[in-house]
Amino acid sequence: MSTPRENLSYKDIKRVVLERIQKRIWAPDSLLPSETELAEEFSSTRTTVNRALRELAEEGFLERKRKAGTRVLNAPLRKAQFTIPQVSDEITEAGKTYRYSLVNRALIDMPSWLSAKLATKATQQVLYIECMHFADNAPFQYEVRWIMPKSVPAALDADFREVGPGSWLAQEMPFTDLEVTFTATKADQQIAEFLDAREGDPIFTTQRTTWLRAQPVTHARLYFAPGYKMTTRL
Amino acid sequence: MSTPRENLSYKDIKRVVLERIQKRIWAPDSLLPSETELAEEFSSTRTTVNRALRELAEEGFLERKRKAGTRVLNAPLRKAQFTIPQVSDEITEAGKTYRYSLVNRALIDMPSWLSAKLATKATQQVLYIECMHFADNAPFQYEVRWIMPKSVPAALDADFREVGPGSWLAQEMPFTDLEVTFTATKADQQIAEFLDAREGDPIFTTQRTTWLRAQPVTHARLYFAPGYKMTTRL
């Protein structure tokens, strides 16, 4: 005999459904009752049940198809969500003092690898920037960035001596698409010097490319000091 | 004069609102009209507008507070979502052939670093597993894993000769909490041999720990062959 309470919210329903999945009452690959049936069981409405199931599907527990119904995923495609932070925020939130320093700023011909990567003509110049981010005066991140003046003409007037290109762009330039890549790279002599590391040290590296409606805006390579960890919990 | 179409879906509304944010029609930190007003403008209902704004808030563009209203975030906290894949899926979806191989399986005393990490008593034994994942017969990932028999007694009866512990656990063992960490590490001699790499090569490394309601289930270290990239686009 179940004890059906009244006035279940969509959150309550999510919790109950998740429990049944985890207790294998609804086993992997099995089919859940239809929204209409569940609405009846919970003495709720289909709208409410729909929201609960929709969110559980977004979170990777369920697969939903019209006509086929709602199925428990066998190997839950758990999804980890990272907020893409500003370096300065990341450092400040760790309780450390943030300091920024510009290393290099130049207008250069677009490297061919970059025009290939961005699928643009190489016959233009790009704004090239190198800078450092420190946490409590220790090197935290070495940033190398290319900005497309065609997309961001205002960048040509910014000197980036006080404000990092990351925060500047976040304030000034909206973007619609973002690609992020994480790799492990080897510190070359230059990177090692900037990060107080030894040549050959493994360096956690992030690459970010952003577009504004198919038009490339910027490409950045972020080299983190040895020991950096990116963590997420869910 | 605007051209208000009829029958806008919540997706249409999301698109329009996002455009206005990106075109600075609604500038950072500014307040949007209330749901009721927007519903009127789009000749829609508050329910539909609510869903559009709610999702934009989840995606990090807006901040919503009762009474205070809906505000455009100045530095959009873009969120990247990674699906945590099964190695086998990752390889198969890249169009390559997956092969699994068990390297080592033993019942050992729990290392003290592990009991510290998991906040458990060290006076128990753990199942220790090493294995390899190949893509087209090339080393793809070297996996080292510790499984808590207290949480997963059935693991003691599995030999893991045919099925990897990752897929086995996904099938057999639900979990409620997951912590993922990404780092760059240096290949030691053992790792280098398993991954066909050279000693000292930078290795992209993932650590995963899972719990079932505060009870630790498993801890895994995944070492990827040199050149591995983790990419996400949004």
Next chain:
DNA sequence: TAGTGGTCTAGACCACCCG
């Protein structure tokens, strides 16, 4: 073609919280 989820409407009550 029939059944399922996807979505919209119109209305309502409520919790929160700024002024």
Next chain:
DNA sequence: GGGTGGTCTAGACCACTAT
């Protein structure tokens, strides 16, 4: 206190797709 978003209800039509 009053306005805002958060959520629920009851009903409807529609899109997709398995069979």
